[in-house]
Amino acid sequence: MADILHRVGILSPSTSEVYAALSTIKGLAGWWTIDTQGDTRAGGELRFRFGEAGGFDMKVLELEPSKRVLWEVTGGPAEWIGTRIAFDLKQEGDYAIVLFKHMGWKEPVEFMHHCSTKWGTFLMSLKSLVETGKGAPHPDDVLIDNWK
Amino acid sequence: MADILHRVGILSPSTSEVYAALSTIKGLAGWWTIDTQGDTRAGGELRFRFGEAGGFDMKVLELEPSKRVLWEVTGGPAEWIGTRIAFDLKQEGDYAIVLFKHMGWKEPVEFMHHCSTKWGTFLMSLKSLVETGKGAPHPDDVLIDNWK
Numbered sequence: 001m002a003d004i005l006h007r008v009g010i011l012s013p014s015t016s017e018v019y020a021a022l023s024t025i026k027g028l029a030g031w032w033t034i035d036t037q038g039d040t041r042a043g044g045e046l047r048f049r050f051g052e053a054g055g056f057d058m059k060v061l062e063l064e065p066s067k068r069v070l071w072e073v074t075g076g077p078a079e080w081i082g083t084r085i086a087f088d089l090k091q092e093g094d095y096a097i098v099l100f101k102h103m104g105w106k107e108p109v110e111f112m113h114h115c116s117t118k119w120g121t122f123l124m125s126l127k128s129l130v131e132t133g134k135g136a137p138h139p140d141d142v143l144i145d146n147w148k
Numbered sequence: 149m150a151d152i153l154h155r156v157g158i159l160s161p162s163t164s165e166v167y168a169a170l171s172t173i174k175g176l177a178g179w180w181t182i183d184t185q186g187d188t189r190a191g192g193e194l195r196f197r198f199g200e201a202g203g204f205d206m207k208v209l210e211l212e213p214s215k216r217v218l219w220e221v222t223g224g225p226a227e228w229i230g231t232r233i234a235f236d237l238k239q240e241g242d243y244a245i246v247l248f249k250h251m252g253w254k255e256p257v258e259f260m261h262h263c264s265t266k267w268g269t270f271l272m273s274l275k276s277l278v279e280t281g282k283g284a285p286h287p288d289d290v291l292i293d294n295w296k
Binding site: 002003004005006007008009092093094095097099100101108110112113114116117120121123124127142144145146147 | 247268
């Protein structure tokens, strides 16, 4: 098993605005993909789409306001199915810290390398959304390689 | 053991320019830190410094022109000592692909999360350097959190 890890710090007086960006359709559509739909409640299913590239379905496993969001991947590329994605939040001074884990990859395949870098750019998009009001969700996302 | 993985694709007709950016002082200083010194040959030691934040010493373990660069960390934060950093290069159409691995972290500590995101931004700096002639090395690097 292998995990993708990231840490970003977002200039914000509390973690509540970051939590909102992770637990509402409007928030998620502001930094990951504008084509976000579904039920944001615990037990609900979220559908994230990226045009012709397809997308991901996530079951919301845990929601702890201002502290934690945990999803399980129920639809998407074979390598993603059954993996889990956690966002743990805490405040350190002026920064709301996001500790990100995409856990449970069976093998460290090349696609995992791509997804790691891509998650990094999307978390910087989350940071930008909360700090400036404007993120870079698909289709305006930062392109990192020939897999986009 | 845990590894940081990344993949970037750089618009370039071959991997040779990317290899130069990974195996010369001028190249490394153009995307990681302007304060890069040392002996770039196999068996040599490189010194990367980031002002007050300190830096890293790397022993060059392998150099395979246009294909691979492998370093071992000999100086720097305790968590980094003994870890290895590999850049594997290949051409796919218009893109020179960089597969990056920072291997052998003893534990997936919070600092590893930070370093993963930070490596991602520096690899995007490498991409920018080769594609446009201008990277974002320290002290002009992209800041990701309260640890910079």
